[in-house]
Amino acid sequence: MxxxxxxxxxxxxxxxxxxxxxxxxxxxxxxxxxxxxxxxxxxxxxxxxxxxxxxxxxxxxxxxxxxxxxxxxxxxxxxxxxxxxxxxxxxxxxxxxxxxxxxPVADGLSxxxxxxxxxxxxxxxxxxxxxxxxxxxxxxxxxxxxxxxxxxxxxxxxxxxxxxxxxxxxxxxxxxxxxxxxxxxxxxxxxxxxxxxxxxxxxxxxxxxxxxxxxxGPGATAAQSTGRPAAHAVHAAAPARSTRQDAAGEQWEPDGGVVPHTAQDFAVSPDGEDTPVYGPLSAGLMDVLAAHGHTPAGSSAPRGYRDLVREQLHHWREYRAQSPAADAGADGAGGPVLDMSQLLSVARMLQGDDSAPFARALVGDDRRRLGDVIRDELLRGLRELGVDTEQTPLSQEDEDAIDLVGILFQALFDANDLLLQARDIYGRLVMPYLKVALTDDSMFNQRAHPARRLLDAVTEACDGNVGDTPQDRDLLDQAGRVVDRVVDEYESDQAVFELAAAELRERLDQQRRRADVAERRAAEAIHGRERLQQARRGVDDMVASRLSERPLTAAVAFFLDRHWRHHLTQTWLRDGPDSPRHLAAIGVGDAMVQVDFDAAHALGTAVADELLALQVPLAECYSSCGLDANAARDAVARIIAALALPDTPRSVHAPQSPEVEDDVTDPALRLAGGHDALAFDPTIAARMRQLRVGQWLRLVDENGRESAARIAWISPLSHRLLIVNRRGVRRMVVSPEELAALVGAGRAVVRAVDAPFDEAMKQLWQQLNAANDPGNDAATG
Known part of the structure; x- marks a missing residue:
């Protein structure tokens, strides 16, 4: 063994x-x-x-x-x-x-x-x-x-x-x-x-x-020889590791197109262990905590999520209480507080009531914060049940739960492109989620929490969904149905959230597969247009070079400018610019120029031989242009008639104007600088060229609302990027320079995007953290 x-x-x-x-x-x-x-x-x-x-x-x-x-x-x-x-x-x-x-695992592809x-x-x-x-x-x-x-x-x-x-x-x-x-x-x-x-x-x-x-452990050998404890060697090694991490973060080098996050910080405890300051938080929230310097070095014990967030909530409420417009209220500090069972009874009653007050707060029709609306509705319900809320106020823990749910839902609504139907869906979820927060605050720091998974699925279903296709309407209806089930059935068993999330996620997966097909089709369509434009530009140059400064008969010039141009474009697209068929097509045009030259110099025998040799290539050319046999014979007859006489008039012909490219500038780009002129930082543009498929972004509209987006495809020809939303719906197609202009104007942020709940937790923490910054008014909103 x-x-x-x-x-x-x-x-x-x-x-x-x-x-x-x-x-x-x-x-x-x-x-x-x-x-x-x-x-x-x-x-x-x-x-x-x-x-x-x-x-x-x-x-x-x-x-x-x-x-x-x-x-x-x-x-x-x-x-x-x-x-x-x-x-x-x-x-x-x-x-x-x-x-x-x-x-080893077999390398063969399967x-x-x-x-x-x-x-x-x-x-x-x-x-x-x-x-x-x-x-x-x-x-x-x-x-x-x-x-x-x-x-x-x-x-x-x-x-x-x-x-x-x-x-x-x-x-x-x-x-x-x-x-x-x-x-x-x-x-x-x-x-x-x-x-x-x-x-x-x-x-x-x-x-x-x-x-x-x-x-x-590390440094054990040194400890044995010098008499120092091994923990000191560990302590000494920690700064070197941090230095390497800091140095690596100085350059913008996205790995796989993902912009690196802030590295996690460590604090050194008295026993020599470099202990992480935070508990099992989501990646996004840990980054935000580290970015705001919440790593109390020298702390005797690591401070968990619960203590940190609740401490910030208390600072946040104190900051708001200093505002003349704020109602500090009682927080139950010292003295009797409301029993949890009473509060849950009222929440259960409100769970089936009209959720319009919460929906109005989410969209800003009610100028109060969502947390204040929740608190007012709860207090109203308590008073209806005969509870004296002045004598038995809410406990501090209950106040925390109310404010956390209020900020969380508002952050979710603000950080995603949620429309009218989503407002009602979110409003109905407020009370069930408040009940979860009152009894189980692990929802805020456990990614696997069933209530968290449902909210992620609901947000993904509603994000940017205007219901303009049967599939999108069905997805919205499905989200509404699972939310109705949660509202109707949730008492205390969180399996209701688990089942609802699984059901909605299954529907999302189905639409994700459809979206994958739609993304491929959109990419193929864009790629096809780009190839067509590339072929047209190359053919335009070839036709212009044959027509410029060379007198030709009208019949030959018309053939080169119309039929030969179309034939060249077709062979370029179907076979490639270096294919034998395309090179043969080029030879047809050059042969026609030579025939016209020989006819102008009265070389009748050569002209006759050349026209006989061109019969099959000309037939193929006319066929690719869509001409039937009779039309092709008429076209050839006109060319022969023009070449029959050496004194047929000849002149230099200007080629037809190139076809207008059908790509329209994306409206978002016109908003980037207030005009169509593109102003961008070359350094940012160079970074945008490093992005890869799968990179997430945050797009900001003219009202300052953010939404998640992703690079679904990058053109191998023009390097333009197809950007879609969470559900794979096209948002825009931009060049690296155009994306750089959006980034420079603050209309796009290139960074990793976490699950909706994680994103909302970042916003929640940033809002609470503002209470500790005296120069920042964000805490008062």
Missing amino acids: THHHEIGAASGSRAGPARDAARVLETLRHDAVTGLGGVLSGFWSAIEEQVRLAALAHHDYMVAQDERVAVLDLSQRALELATRYRKAIETEFDQWLADRPAP LMSEGELEVQLAAQQIIELMDHQFLHPLTALGDRMDALAARLGIEGVHANPLRPEVAVVAFVRLFEADELPAGLRTMVFSQLDKRLPGILGEVYAKANASLDAAGI
Whole structure:
């Protein structure tokens, strides 16, 4: 199983330390296999329950039946799957100990089924999330595992056997992707996403503690020789890593077209560990926190999301209370406060009431903040129930929940292109989400939270959706239906959000596939027009060169300017500018110029021979122009008649005007500088040329409203960019210079775009942070 004897025999003098290190490794292996094995403990029974609930939620019977059969089969194989999963974890340790990489994956390209592709994407998303969430413990653990390898005498580069990829890939390999129906795949990976973070956190904490207790870590050798604690060596190494990160961020070098974010900061705790200041936040929010300097170095314990945000909320309310127009109100500090059950009862009552007050606040028809509207509606409901709100005010935690929901919904509405129907949908969701926030504020910092996933799906369905196609109207109607279900059914079980999100996400995926087809068609249409324009420009130059400063008969000039021009364009487009057929077409025009020249010099025999040789090429030319046999014969007869007499009038002919290009300047570009003249920074334009397909942007309209957009295609000919919204609908087609003009005018921002909820959390934090800046009035709105 392990290689203790081989390790111990490596060196007599090092046998003792090697044996100790081997025991530590065996402990790590045991803890990892036991801990990660817990991922599958009760896993399939939980999925069975979700499938049962889904079957009750008006799903298609056959789909529900397929899901039941599939999950029943997996439940029956639970022991086998758990054994294989643990074996995969053990194998990773064996490969690490044997100092050999994992077996290579075949490089050959093969077609993936839709199920395989979805599984791969879901797995990759979870891996990336876990890598980011556990960046600090993984960094520390990687250093310690390297030190353990050195103790064991293993050389080379070692892939950490406890990295998140190991747990996720081992799970994916338990079954074939296509044996899971689409709905079941979603449930399975959602369940994995929920379970894995907590288990990984415990495994990493235990592994780091075991290695630390054994004195294995970075700087251990130096500590033994100098007498300094190993923690000091870790502390000394931390600034060097930060310096490299800072230096790397000085240049604008998008990787894959993605503008890099601000690096996460670390604080050093008294025990020498560079501890991350924040808990498991979304990537976007962590970046904003770091950007605002919220990293209290020297803190004895890391400050979590809850403490940070609530502290900022209190500062924010204090700042607002200083304004003459603000109503500070009571916050329940000191003295009796309203019981949570009473507040939930009123929220439940308002959940089925008219949501128009919230919708009006969202669109600005009500000048009050949405949080204040929510608070007023709650207090009104409490008074109707006979509660004296002056004697029993809201608690500070309840005030926090109200303000968080108010700012969150307003930020979501402002950061996306949401129209009339979206206003009503969002208004109906306010009370259900307030109930979630009152009882479970993990919604604000857990990406996998079901309420968060539903709000993301609703926003994606409504963003920029004017309902101008049957598919778009159907998507809006579906969003309205799932929201109605949440409003009607949500009491305390968050499975309602999970099912609603899964149902709407399935519809979004269907439209995403349609949008992919639409994007390809739009790209093909643009590419076709660009090729046509390129061909026309090249042909225009060739025709002009044959007609310029050369006297020709009218019949030959007409042939070159009309029929030959069209034939050249067709062969360019169909066969390419360097193809034999296109080069032969060029030769036809040159031969006609030579025939005209010979006829002008009374070389009758040569003219006759040349015309006979041109019969087939001329017929092909006329055919490509759409002329039938009779029309082609008439055209040839006119040319022969013109060439029959040497004294036929000849003159220099001007070619016809080039066809006007049919591309119209995008309206957004006219708004960029207030006129059609393009003014841009060459440096920014150079950066825009580095962007790649998949890069996200934020577009800002003339009213300052932002919306998400994405580069769907880049022309290989003109390098123009096709930009679409979240649902794949075309927003604009711009050149790098035109996009640079939009960026310079503040009408576009090139940066990564997170999920809608993450984007709203950025806005929420920035708004709260403004309360700490005395020179910033943004806090008062």
